[in-house]
Ligand SMILES: Nc1ncnc2c1ncn2[C@@H]1O[C@H](COP(=O)(O)OP(=O)(O)OP(=O)(O)O)[C@@H](O)[C@H]1O
């Protein structure tokens with residue numbers, strides 16, 4: 001893993017209130033053969049900020065996350081991120097031959113690894129499955145184990161790559177609550193890739209749209225959490241969908257009220 005290629009952005013860990021950047025990428029270029037995926041990308045994320053990243057399929061979202069995770073070379077370009085980083089992918093990527101707690105403790109050392117793994121599992125409500133095999137977990141449980149594995153490292157930067165795409169709508173809502181509570185408690189900087197515009201607006205402080213290798217649009221979300229699908233929410237959704245080249249559908253008349261109702265994912269727009 002090419003970890004040392006990225007220099008730390010904020011070694012002194014200043015408080016979020018200073019507004020100092022935890023992540024800073026300037027004029028970043030990433031090519032695969034003749035194809036330029038990231039083309040002079042600039043991005044800055046404040047310490048402790050929760051940013052969601054939208055973009056059509058193939059626009060380079062995972063490429064950016066892999067770069068920030070230190071999984072891909074940066075070739076001397078201007079990329080700065082906290083040294084402690086953790087990634088949660090769409091699939092939980094648990095090792096099937098290791099029990100759940102050992103998956104969470106992967107790469108940790110010391111006499112207290114089991115205790116640390118159990119504490120992280122407790123935070124995601126999964127301590128009772130510490131000795132289970134990954135194959136016996138549900139999709140949502142596996143994703144929670146994956147979150148625990150990320151958290152146990154106390155990352156300064158938590159990178160989430162469509163982490164809830166494979167779980168059902170109800171589990172997804174619960175995962176949202178969980179991620180927000182973990183974010184409040186541990187205060188990492190978060191960059192979350194999603195195809196779901198509503199998910200982005202529901203969770204993030206700021207939503208970015210990646211297009212043509214650059215950040216093409218930005219929305220700061222200043223709505224109180226938990227966020228209701230009210231007219232402000234819908235206006236932001238319409239703008240973001242426009243940026244993504246999708247026309248917003250009017251909400252269908254239905255048995256559950258949208259105006260003022262808490263976010264319900266069956267109404268969400270998924271952009272592929
Ligand atoms: N290792 C690689 N070698 C060659 N091409 C690659 C490699 N990794 C990514 N690409 C290409 O770079 C482009 C961006 O890929 P990336 O996975 O970042 O897209 P994405 O925005 O995450 O898409 P999705 O929403 O479908 O996950 C795609 O065209 C992909 O085929």
Ligand SMILES: [Mg+2]
Nearest residue numbers: 061062063161
């Ligand atoms: Mg991707």
